Amino acid sequence: MRITKLQGCAALVLVLSQVTACSSLGVKPWERDVLAKEEMALNAAPLDNRLDDHIYFSKEGSSGGRSFAGGGCGCN
Amino acid sequence: MQLKQLANISAALAAASCAVLGQDAQAGTVLDDWQFNSAILLYNETDRVSAGEAILSARGDFGDDKYLNLGLVVDALTGASATGAVAQPGVQSFTRPSGKGSYDVAPGDTPLDDTFHDTRVQLDASWEQPLAPNWRVSGGGHLSKEYDYLSLGVNGSVARDFNQKNTTVSMGLAYSHDTISPEGGVASGFAPMLLRSNFADDDSYQAAFDATRDRADDTKDTVDMLLGLTQVINRDWLMQFNYSLSMADGYMTDPFKLVSVVNSNGEVQQNLYESRPDKRTKHSVYWQNKLHLGGTYLDASYRYMWDDWELKSHTADVKWRFPVSEQWYVEPQLRYYQQSAAEFYLPFLQQSDSLPQYASADYRIGKMSTYTLGAKFGTKLAAGNELSFRIALYQQNPEQDGADAPGVLANVDLYEKVTAVMAQVSYSF
Numbered sequence: 001m002r003i004t005k006l007q008g009c010a011a012l013v014l015v016l017s018q019v020t021a022c023s024s025l026g027v028k029p030w031e032r033d034v035l036a037k038e039e040m041a042l043n044a045a046p047l048d049n050r051l052d053d054h055i056y057f058s059k060e061g062s063s064g065g066r067s068f069a070g071g072g073c074g075c076n
Numbered sequence: 077m078q079l080k081q082l083a084n085i086s087a088a089l090a091a092a093s094c095a096v097l098g099q100d101a102q103a104g105t106v107l108d109d110w111q112f113n114s115a116i117l118l119y120n121e122t123d124r125v126s127a128g129e130a131i132l133s134a135r136g137d138f139g140d141d142k143y144l145n146l147g148l149v150v151d152a153l154t155g156a157s158a159t160g161a162v163a164q165p166g167v168q169s170f171t172r173p174s175g176k177g178s179y180d181v182a183p184g185d186t187p188l189d190d191t192f193h194d195t196r197v198q199l200d201a202s203w204e205q206p207l208a209p210n211w212r213v214s215g216g217g218h219l220s221k222e223y224d225y226l227s228l229g230v231n232g233s234v235a236r237d238f239n240q241k242n243t244t245v246s247m248g249l250a251y252s253h254d255t256i257s258p259e260g261g262v263a264s265g266f267a268p269m270l271l272r273s274n275f276a277d278d279d280s281y282q283a284a285f286d287a288t289r290d291r292a293d294d295t296k297d298t299v300d301m302l303l304g305l306t307q308v309i310n311r312d313w314l315m316q317f318n319y320s321l322s323m324a325d326g327y328m329t330d331p332f333k334l335v336s337v338v339n340s341n342g343e344v345q346q347n348l349y350e351s352r353p354d355k356r357t358k359h360s361v362y363w364q365n366k367l368h369l370g371g372t373y374l375d376a377s378y379r380y381m382w383d384d385w386e387l388k389s390h391t392a393d394v395k396w397r398f399p400v401s402e403q404w405y406v407e408p409q410l411r412y413y414q415q416s417a418a419e420f421y422l423p424f425l426q427q428s429d430s431l432p433q434y435a436s437a438d439y440r441i442g443k444m445s446t447y448t449l450g451a452k453f454g455t456k457l458a459a460g461n462e463l464s465f466r467i468a469l470y471q472q473n474p475e476q477d478g479a480d481a482p483g484v485l486a487n488v489d490l491y492e493k494v495t496a497v498m499a500q501v502s503y504s505f
Contacts, residue, residue, distance in 0.1 A: 026242025026308045034312055039373040039397055040366050042306065042316050047115040047131050047502055048452070048466065050149075054129070055119060055498070059472065061415050061441040062389040064320050065362035065379040068231060068250040068300040 115502040125155040142205040149198040156188035160437035163488035174260035196222035261289030265351030296326030312368035341483030358383040389415035411448040443477035
């Protein structure tokens with residue numbers, strides 16, 4: 001099990017290093033027309049995400065990932 | 077008409093604030109640099125919890141890429157919540173967690189405590205600004221208060237852009253300090269749930285009850301760390317990777333949850349208050365993709381979480397926005413979640429076994445899968461304002477994990493499914 005976890009981390013590091021090292025990735029500043037749209041923002045609907053995170057934090061055994069897992073009770 | 081009124085709220089607030097500040101009430105002079113988001117959510121589980129939550133957030137532009145974010149959340153909760161005790165073929169009596177009052181549960185029904193009603197208010201604020209070319213920093217804090225719970229926290233993050241802002245690396249830290257003060261005090265681990273009917277008078281019951289409570293409140297400290305990498309892949313594709321570490325130290329037992337002790341025929345002999353470890357370290361990796369596909373916008377993410385309670389989970393979340401006219405869009409949403417049980421999760425304890433170090437029968441840390449199926453409908457209004465509606469069905473499917481149900485437990489539902497409906501209205505102005 002530990003080896004699997006280690007392998008998973010190694011694979012992730014490999015992917016990350018490939019993504020960051022590859023110089024063909026990315027766009028020129030004048031090619032950001034689509035990326036600049038609010039629909040393309042990583043957190044395009046912050047209140048939806050916040051409400052969802054609160055519900056799932058209260059109802060499931062996991063939290064965080066997108067942002068901090070944080071404190072809170074979730075006792076119900 | 078109604079929409080027009082809503083659209084004027086920003087101007088009205090601006091005018092009001094001008095008046096408060098003693099300035100000329102020229103609408104828009106102060107709040108023009110503020111963007112407001114508001115939402116109301118109603119959450120309703122069949123026969124269980126109902127909740128309403130309202131959020132107002134404001135983002136002020138102070139120029140030079142400096143922003144102040146303020147948030148206010150109010151939520152109210154009422155209804156019945158599973159106690160962790162098992163269903164039985166006969167009527168069962170339970171004492172409320174406060175020790176005051178009792179309730180009966182019908183034969184075959186999953187025991188639910190119907191005394192939950194709480195109101196929470198949360199305030200948060202953060203400030204963000206550039207630090208140097210390609211560097212951004214932010215810092216903030218939150219305060220969350222409900223009847224028996226207080227959470228205070230601070231957070232900070234720093235981000236650095238590389239490669240013509242196509243790559244961003246970020247690191248964040250957060251600390252929160254929580255205090256829980258359940259009514260009637262904190263039950264000691266595996267304290268028995270006492271029934272008033274087993275005592276001759278109120279005084280002897282109260283004395284015995286007080287003996288099961290060893291403190292009025294308890295605390296929990298949580299430190300979170302988040303490492304992020306954002307990468308522009310091409311003109312239509314943006315990707316985010318996060319690794320997060322969360323270390324919690326303190327009281328993590330749910331003071332309202334029970335574990336039933338059953339005999340070899342599955343009959344409940346006693347109900348004990350649950351007991352969880354006072355440390356938990358969680359890790360998660362999160363991968364999000366934003367894609368522009370032929371005029372539509374796809375948001376697809378995956379999270380894998382694991383912790384030292386041996387709880388592991390997979391979460392896949394997809395939101396796909398389709399413009400249907402110049403103003404309107406529709407966004408179907410699908411989320412699937414699956415978790416394994418925490419190592420100390422037990423649906424019940426066997427009388428013949430010795431008491432474990434920790435045990436919880438809370439299905440929320442048991443083996444479970446859930447899915448959410450929803451849709452959002454939004455429209456852009458004048459002056460960049462936006463109105464949207466969201467509706468979703470949330471289904472929880474707890475599953476059996478090992479433990480066979482002895483005797484009478486074979487004929488009751490130990491892993492009851494929970495269905496909830498969520499409805500939300502949002503307005504940005």
